[in-house]
Amino acid sequence: MKKLRKAKYIFYGLGILILTLGISLTILSDLGTSPFDALLVGLSIKVGLTVGSWEVILAFMMIFCNAFLKRQRPEFLGLLTAFITGLAIDIWLFILHLLMNPEHWFSKLVCLGIGLIVIGLGTAIYLQTNFAPIPVDRLMLIIRDLTKMNILFSKTLIYLLFLTMAIIFNGPIGIGTLLTVCLGGPILHYFMPIIERVLSNFTIKNSKPSFRIDLDE
Numbered sequence: 001m002k003k004l005r006k007a008k009y010i011f012y013g014l015g016i017l018i019l020t021l022g023i024s025l026t027i028l029s030d031l032g033t034s035p036f037d038a039l040l041v042g043l044s045i046k047v048g049l050t051v052g053s054w055e056v057i058l059a060f061m062m063i064f065c066n067a068f069l070k071r072q073r074p075e076f077l078g079l080l081t082a083f084i085t086g087l088a089i090d091i092w093l094f095i096l097h098l099l100m101n102p103e104h105w106f107s108k109l110v111c112l113g114i115g116l117i118v119i120g121l122g123t124a125i126y127l128q129t130n131f132a133p134i135p136v137d138r139l140m141l142i143i144r145d146l147t148k149m150n151i152l153f154s155k156t157l158i159y160l161l162f163l164t165m166a167i168i169f170n171g172p173i174g175i176g177t178l179l180t181v182c183l184g185g186p187i188l189h190y191f192m193p194i195i196e197r198v199l200s201n202f203t204i205k206n207s208k209p210s211f212r213i214d215l216d217e
Contacts (some may be wrong), residue, residue, distance in 0.1 A: 008129050012198065015126025016084055022122055023109035025115030027051070028100070029108045032174025034119070034184060035162035036136055042171030051093065052086030059086075062135035069142050076134040085134055112176045120187030124195040151192065155185035 021081045026033045027041060059082030067074040102108045127133060133141065136158065143154035159181045166173060190208075 003212065007202065008131060009153055011124050012129040012131050013084075015122050015129065016081065016088060017122070017152075018118055019122030019126060020085055020088035020092050022115045022118030022120075023089055024048075025111050025118065026176055026180070027093065027172070028096050028160075029102060029112035029115060029176055030172070030174075031108050031112050032172055032176030032178070032180075034179060035159050035164075035166045038166035038171030038173055039162050039169060040171075042166055042169035043141055046169055050090050052090035055086035055089060056082050059135045062113035062139060066135055066142055069146070071080060075132070075138065076137075078135045078138055081126075081134045110209075112179065116180060116187060120184065120191050121195075123188055128192070128195045128199050138175050143153045150189065152185040152189045155188055159184060175210040179206075 005048050023033070023037055027037060033041065037051075040051045040058070043049075043054045044051045056079070059079055063076060063078055065072045066078075100111075102111045123137065124139065127137060127141075140151065140154045142157050143149075143157060147153065163173070163177065163181065166177075
C-alpha cells in the first residue's frame with residue numbers, strides 16, 4: 001500500500017508539472033490562452049500580482065462555489081494543488097522566457113499546439129490520481145456529475161463561462177483561445193481513458209503479492 005500511495009503522489013506531481021508547462025507554453029505563444037488562463041493573465045496585467053498568484057486567489061473563491069454545488073464542506077486540500085500549480089506556472093514562465101521567444105507566426109502556432117496537447121496530458125494524469133483536484137477542474141467534474149454528461153461537455157461549458165470573464169478583464173483572447181475552447185475538451189477526453197488504463201495496469205502490477213519460497217523447509 002505504501003508503494004501505491006507513493007506512486008500516486010509521484011503521478012500527481014508529474015501531472016501538475018506537465019499541466020503547468022502546457023499552460024506556460026500557450027501563454028508564451030501570444031496567440032491567446034484558455035479562457036481561464038486568459039482571465040489570470042488579464043487580472044495580472046490590470047490589477048497586478050503574478051499569474052500564479054491569481055490562480056491561488058480564484059481557486060480559493062471556487063472552493064466555496066464547489067462546496068455550494070455539492071452541498072458539502074469546502075475542499076481546502078484543492079488549495080494546495082492551486083498553490084503548487086500557481087508556483088509552477090510562474091517558474092515555467094520565467095524559465096521559458098529565458099530559453100525561447102517565438103516571434104514568427106509558425107513558431108507561435110507550434111508553441112500553442114504543443115501547449116494544448118501537454119495541458120490535456122497533464123490534466124488527465126493528475127485527475128486520474130483523484131487527489132486534490134484544482135478547484136476549476138473539480139468544478140468540471142461536478143458539472144459532469146450534475147448534468148450526467150461527459151467530460152467534454154462540462155469542459156466546454158466552463159471554457160465558455162471563463163471566456164466571458166476574460167473578455168471583461170481584457171485577457172489575451174485570440175486564435176489560441178478559440179482552439180482551446182474547441183480542442184481542449186476533446187484532447188482531455190482522448191487522454192483520460194488512456195491514462196486510466198496505464199495507471200490501472202501500474203496499480204495491478206504493483207499490488208500483486210510477492211511470494212518467497214523457503215528452500216530450507
